[in-house]
Amino acid sequence: MSLSELARQAGLPVSTVHRMVGELVEWGALERGADGGYRVGLRLWELGALAPRGPGLRERALPFLEDLSLITRENVQLAVREGTEVVFVERIAATGAVRVLTRVGGRFALTATGVGLVLLAHAPVDVQDEVLGAPISRHTSRTVTDPDVLRHLLADVRTNGFAISDRQVTMDALSVAAPVQDRTGQVVAAVSLVVRYGSASAHSLVPLVRTSARAISRALAD
Structure with missing residues (x-):
């Protein structure tokens, strides 16, 4: 961003922003590019690396994420909740895999x-109520935006131990999570x-994802 853009935001x-x-x-929190614009500096990256829910979790999970990516040759993601948003702490993108909109450090609904x-x-219930009580963004024609339908979906996730997002973010992608x-x-x-979407049955992927999730859980418990 330029200096004027930063000031406006x-x-x-x-003069104050300058x-x-x-x-x-x-200090190293920002860096100035050849175009005169400012971007996040390495010092902030170093500071972020101290967050235990990010790199600490990532380091323990990475071997299992790599195994899942190697077996399936698909996109593998690891995420945590921060308030009412998802924060992605790792993503392995396989060659030829479907395009995804997420990135490491990025946030999503x-x-x-x-x-x-x-x-x-x-x-927690109060977080669920806050999320479902606010306007829900529609990304595709298949995005579930009805709060009552979502509550039923969430109950199924708790009961079954996994979630399936069928073309809710892009029309060519399907995800299975645990x-x-x-x-x-x-x-x-x-x-x-x-x-x-269409390359594999969602339910055929569930055992692979749940196995990886359990393996990461055991690594965190050690």
């Missing part, structure tokens, strides 16, 4: 993705497999 005078940005660049449905299903638990049995993350 922050609602502050350009001084603040200068300090952040000096809890109501459409497979990992989001898993995390929302196991979220919960990851810590040593106390609390759901702390979700793992998913995203495949091209």
Whole structure:
């Protein structure tokens, strides 16, 4: 973003933002590109790496995510809940796999993705009420936006131990997700497999995803 864009987004005078940005660049939180625009610096990446729910979880889960990707040659994702959103902490994109809209460090709504449905299903009631009481974004014609229907879906996720998002984010993708638990049995993350719609039966993928989720859970409990 340019200096003027930053000032506009922050609602502050350009002179004030110029001084603040200068300090952040000096510290390493921001970097200035050849085009004069500012972007996130390595110091923020280093700071983010200290968050235990990100890299700590990722390091323990990565061997199992890689195994799942190697076996299926599909997209594999690991995500956690932050408030009323999904945050993706790892994504392995296989060559030739269906295009996905997510990225590591990116956020998404809890109501459409497979990992989001898993995390929302196991979220506190007040979080569920907040999410389902707010407007629900529609990404495709198959996105479920009815709160009552979503509540039934979430109940099924808790009962069955997995979630299926069928073309809810893009019309060419289907995802299957399962919960990851810590040593106390609390759901702390979700793992998913995203495949091209029509390339495989969703229920044929469930055992693979649940096996990976259980393996990550055991790794977290050690």
